[in-house]
Amino acid sequence: MAEKQCDLCAGTEFETIGNRDRHGAPLESVICKTCGLVAHGNIPTDAELAHYYATEYRQSYHGEMTPSDRRVMRAWKNGERIFKQLQPVIDPNAEVFEVGAGIGCTVKVFELNGHPASGIEPGEGFQTYSQQRLLTDVVRGDLFEQPRDHSRELVLLVHVIEHFNSPRRALEYIRGMLSDQGQFYVECPNIAAPFARRSKMFHYAHIHNFTPSSLKMLAESCGFRLEQQFGSPEDPNLQMLFSCSEKTAPEIDADNYQQTMQVINGATPLRYHMRPYYFTSRFAKVASYLKEHLTAKQFVAKVVQECQQFPPIQQDDEPFEFRSAA
Template sequence: MQQNHQEMRSTPCNVCDGTDVSVLANHSRSGKPLRTVICNDCGLVWADPLPHNPRSYYEDDYRVEYKGTFTPKPKHILRAGKVALYRRKLLGKWIAQPKKILDVGTGGGEFAYLLKSLGHDVSGIEPNKGYAEFSRQEYGLNIQVGFIQDIQQPDESFELITIWHVLEHTENPCDVLTKLHALLKPQGILVVEVPTIEAICQSPKSTFHEAHIFNFNLATLRKLGEKVGFTEVEHKISKDGANITVFFQKNAAVTTNDKKLKIPGNAEYITNIVKNHIAYKHYLTAWPYQRFLCRMSRMMSEKCAIANFVSGKQLLDRLYA
């Protein structure tokens, strides 16, 4: 660790603007070179230099590389539909009344469709043309193709914005949250979910991969929100410890004092977790075996559920009924 300290200058930290970094890893989960650094002042973790051009990657390549398709297959619709139901539960009181909602990174549209069927006025934005077009045609959703920075919406348009597993893929999370802050009405709620760098349920060699440019923990995500004018009102951590969901409320004040953006001890804390998450310890825990069993039982139940597949809409209507 020590020999890497300040070895190479990095782009400034997206949370605290610091440049004092240490190298956490040099390879991704696929074994390719991927230099991952941690900010010594706040603990934000990111890939430096950028492993790909985020724009062209998400417009065309991402779904194909990850799912081998330009439109969602039945099993992906089913999985995303189940995730959407989980998210509805997670949002609880925040969606009890009909609201004007923006879902950022709508994917195949499953969650936006669930919100629509609950009576909300939903808009979405999704960079992948195939997925955006599919969700418009299949569910009649109002989805713009593009990145959030390019959205055609006046400021203060929404009461609630959700952004699930998108922020870690963006090239500048601070800019993204600033944009979302502007799009929210005063006192509006932003719900951000990301994987946490503290997670140890996955195999250690899966910790870093090209698609995740940034890796947060609760402290760095909260600080980033505060930096652009949000206050955390609630947060949730998934049962397996893999994901954090933070509920932010828009306020007017913005933290500009650099000292306030540092998070003492967080870099050491995260480095410790990452360095101690090693293969032999991981395989002595129940996590890898639970994951295997879950995957097997999921495969079986999915086969039944999509046996007589007619359309995405029909599948979700049944699931959400």
């Protein structure tokens, strides 16, 4: 077997930082001693991943084929947040393409705000819901089937990058889909955020775990340049917007390894529970959870009604006035 190489820096020296996943099942997690990227000790092959997603993932992770109202409501609000965040820094006419679009809420929010928007989603249940209930242009599809014709203007990758067995391959592929003026927005869990316990950090489906520094290093070595990072360094999710640039050799942040180790070693229950605002945020969470149950159904009914009035904008459609004049 070939020697294990870090997907970010091609380093070959690793340190084991975990032996169990968050449910207590065996799972080795390692950190690259050169760049600090955290990954599984054994990176699953494409075939192993395909098998996992076809069988276990839906039951163990999402547990639902058709999204619940609560999930749709959350996804919709999340889509609105992403839109508001990006609106000031993107072209108002930019065509949007989401890889792993899920329920399609983000795609639809961009569309309702005047952007031609489409996406791909491998999961049948969510994709069907997206197309039929929200009338989105989200089709079933895989990233590596998309044309690399430099035609895309803005690609979104929200909670997807951590699932690839080679995020480098995915980002280099996406760079080939984007025009040289294109933008790339990525969101994923932040392993540098305060976690309750080291034992809760790792999940089989999350093959790579990023800090702000490792995500930036990886993207920049795949032909992107960081334009803006949203949120604070302690946010549970990284949110970064990149523009396209020349592909360069990875510029290694030599401090990332030590800093990531400090975060991991400091991730004790005490530290988590002593965070300022822990109690208030805990209370707010319970309150918002209850509120969610009460309001989700109504909220989603309204969203679906709104979506159904607006079928996707087709770019090659003739202008509306021509059609009505004929």
